[in-house]
Amino acid sequence: MTTPDPLTSPPTSARPASNVIDDAPLTAFHRKLTMFCSGGPFLDGFALGVIGFALPQIADQWQLSGTWQGILAVAPLLGIPAVVGVGYLTDRLGRRIMYVADIAAITLLCIAQFFVTGPVELLVLRVLLGIAIGADYPIASSLLAEFAPRKSRAKLIGLQTIMWTAGNAAAYLVGAALLQLGPEAWRWILLSPAVIGALLAVLRIGTPESPRWLISKGRTDEALRVVQKVYGPDATLDGIGEESAPTRFQLVFQSPYLQRTIFVGTFWACSIAPVYAIYAFAPKLLEAFDLSGKGAVDIGSVLVGLFFLAGTILATLVADRWRRRTLLIWPFMIASAALLALGAFSDATAIVVVILFAVYALAIGGPTILQWIYPNEIFPTEIRATAFSIGLSVSRIGAIIGTFAVPVLLERTGISGTMIIVGVVSAVGAVSSLVMAPETNGRPLNEAAAPRGR
Known part of the structure; x- marks a missing residue:
């Protein structure tokens, strides 16, 4: 008789031990957290979408070649490999710190784009912007997954992909409207994601740290305070199943x-x-x-x-x-x-x-x-x-x-x-x-x- 593979076999009929996180009902806290986490993909779709409206004006003013235009268009993707380092820092330092700091970095980089004087400056900023935007994916999605009830986990995480499309669609509306500002409209177009980023950074302040991450770092007292704040004073860490383990x-x-x-x-x-x-x-x-x-x-x-x-x-x-x-x-x-x-x-x-x-x-x-x-x-x-x-x-x-x-x-x-x-x-x-x-x-x-x- 063969032993079933726990990776590919379906869940057994035996009910797993319940715990306050996995078996929680979907609450206003979960909905708010999902909305704030979804802001990252929305901002990504928006920031990548508006470049299509800005680039023709930039190319005309700076007399850019087709090669330069292509490089600037894909620049955010070029920095993505560096996101691995940010993901590792998120596992080392925690979700909460990176959750706010990363969105603040995106906002500042978008503001800096307004003041560029040449293609090299813009290229550097857009590569850094790609790193910061890409970094928000593992930061926000891991935080959301670690709070999500198991019966709603896929739906809450899956919503992030829809928000990218929504952000990209919003970029077309905003980009087309800002083009009416004249030959310097491209600066305002590149600045526009900063408005979303600043709002999102403020909204994310006060989000609690992931209790699962706190337990994995041996900080069980802090984890208990978080679950009692989120789920009520009678909440415990029983059954959550996390163990203290180093990030390697x-x-x-x-x-x-x-x-x-x-x-x-x-x-x-x-x-x-x-x-x-x-x-x-x-x-x-x-x-x-x-x-x-x-x-x-x-x-x-x-x-x-x-x-x-x-x-x-x-x-x-x-x-x-x-x-x-x-x-x-x-x-x-x-x-x-x-x-x-x-x-x-x-x-x-x-x-x-x-x-x-x-x-x-x-x-x-x-x-x-x-x-x-x-x-x-x-x-x-x-x-x-x-x-x-x-x-x-x-x-x-x-x-x-x-x-x-x-x-x-x-x-x-x-x-x-x-x-x-x-x-x-x-x-x-x-x-x-x-x-x-x-x-x-x-x-x-x-x-x-x-x-x-x-």
Whole structure:
């Protein structure tokens, strides 16, 4: 008789020991914390979106080459690998300090962009801005995961991806409005995220430290005060299951966490690279399919964007009801099949092309929200933010490669070859998920993150 693998087998029928965090009802505290944590992705989508409105004016004033424009556009992604260091500091110093300090740093960097006098200054600031924005992901999501009830954990974390899209949409509205200020409008456009950042920094002040992190550092008295403040004077630390443990960076690359690190990096990169490529080049891709007229291309691009948003919303709504593996593997396979079909039938009618893109955009919603959920669930508190930041860095490297590869592939292999290659990348993520994805739905956070056999 074989022993079930605790990583991939579903939860047993035996109810885990209850505790005040995992089994708490969803309260106003959780909703407020979720809103404040969601501000980070909203700010990210906003700050990355407004550059599209500022860059043409900047290029005209500074006589920038196409290369310089491209570098400034992707500059925030270039700093993402440095986020690993911030994730490690978050595991060492705590969630609360970094939670406010990072948003304050984003605000100051946005203000500094207003005063730049040349492209080098702007490049440096946007790289630093990318580091600060990327750092908020592991900081805020780990804090949220460590307070979230297990029955609502996926929904609360999944909401973060929706807020990125909302921030990106808001950037289009604000950017278009600020362009009316004249030739120096680009300065106000780049400054505008600072308003959101300043407000968010103020709102985050007073957020309590994660009791799970406090316990992991041996500060149980402080942890008890936090849970009694949040959950009531009768709350205890019983059943939370955290243990005092040092934060060691190398633990992420040692058994049993090495396989989890490989899984997160692989599925995240393979799911996000095609998304970034399609977001960036939707008009060009649709034109390559010979859609008739610019109007048809624009409508198709808008529809694809709306379906991406709808996919993440639907996935978030069912995230706590479906098994994690179901939400990841089947949608991943459907999304990969849609991309491969676009390559195999590149001469299909316009309506078929748009439908296949829509199927892909809807299906990839499941893997997209799990990019945030899995790293927070399958790594223990002492390395949770570190592991998340590693997965994020690997994924953004994949996104950069995907974004730069699409125009090259279109030129060399045509639309058919491009979509087949992108589909194969997605399929690699689907297969790796089938082999390595754990099942964590309904499990207390400490149990989901526990090593095998623990």
